[in-house]
Amino acid sequence: MTRVEADPILNQPQIYDPYDYALHDDPYPVYRRLRDEFPLYYNRKHDFYAVSRYADCMAVLRNFRTFINGRSTTLEKEIIPGSLPFILSMDPPDHTRLRHLMVDQFRPHNVAPLESVVRETAQKLLAPHAGTGRIDIIADFAAKLPMAIICALMGVRPEDEDMLRGWTDDIVHREDGSNEIAEVNITGTRSLLGYFEEMIQARLARGEAGEDIVGQLIAFERQGKLNHAEVLGYLYLLAIAGNETTTKLIGNVTYQLWENRHARDRLVADPALAAAAVEETLRIDGPTQMQGRETSEPFELYGHTIPAGSKVAVILTSGNRDERHYEDPESFKIDRGSRDHLGFGGGLHSCLGAALARLEGRVALEEMLKLMPDWDIDLANTRRMHSAYVRGYTHLPLIFTPRSAA
């Protein structure tokens, strides 16, 4: 008897393929089926397991001895050639050492002073569109705001922001249905790392490390707390993480509040609810849909043994919509107040930049409510990003009542 006949999990219908572009429009019915029928799922084509219930997602995220990040949090067997170690591709104790170096700057208290610069940047980006009644809220705004902030924190020249964003987009790109590393992933990685190397060398040549994140990382390397590859790996991660997901978060907030007009009406009347609206979007339609782990040892779940060395997909947004954990989970409720959602992951690898993302999301929404409170979406002209991990728009055109210039 072959293994396939022996183990029913290997004969499950293949309903979840995160690389399939067709899934990206609306993955949520598939997630619901996974939770109800296949709480431990196995994908034969790409050879990975998946968990989708809240309790299982949480158990995997917390159990970092069995479910390690290993070389990456992707489900791919290979990593992009030329990439360097960063905290998402590490486990304790190295992960602990690196994360502790930067964690202080990302605490809510230390991020809060950035509010004024985030707001000024948001206002500057939105203002030219206020009188036209049209804006592509991703291309014209949400793609630019987080990149401008993270570039400012890293000391990247503003005129280089678009170039860096191009490279980070290339790095996360995957072809339809494929989990193979593509040429653009490699060239994007090489360009981004090369840019940071040049930046560091230029500062060293000038004899000024600087006061920003790059300057701090240079100082950590001098103190022997980081090696050079780790410095570059940190900058690589911050550039990607500081860009992609917050952009998609702002777009998803825009969509959710359009679909749930009653919630937007309440926000217009009471903008103090903006943070709650962002939080509920993180739960019900967060940009990071899924993250991968790898088993360091066999693990028993639902009567099946996941072998050591297996890839496991943790479907965060499915956990966030689990009826076993939340009441009426597929409804957008601005007052829900869930603080335990998995929108930023959970456990040791939970998003380092969560406080910054919350701040940017809230301020972006507050400024949009001031200028275009009645936005409508030109649905026919929206475009989605295609990623196994991140859900959101690349183009989200809005139409609204123009404001006459003050």
Added chain:
Amino acid sequence: MSDVAFTYIQPDGEEKQVEAMEGMTLMEAALFNGIDGIQGLCGGICSCATCHVALDQALYDRLEAPSEGEAEMIAMLADHGPTSRLGCQVSINEALRGARIRVLGTEA
């Protein structure tokens, strides 16, 4: 860095002695050792208050006082007390040797 041995008292009263690396936090060491009642949802950026612990007064006094941000988070917890701390903000060092850390198991 050396290991420091101390004890967690879990919400159900069961005690668990652990050895943890200096420089880790009380939240991380709890996850490392499967301690009940510590979720560490935000990964240690002082944002979720799911690693709420109570210390002995003597130990509390020996450690650096909580930062303003941590104090604000603690003040929002219904079951906080005079020696409450967030585990993710307490670094493990020699002062913790032999300590008894009460886990409050506050829900998110």
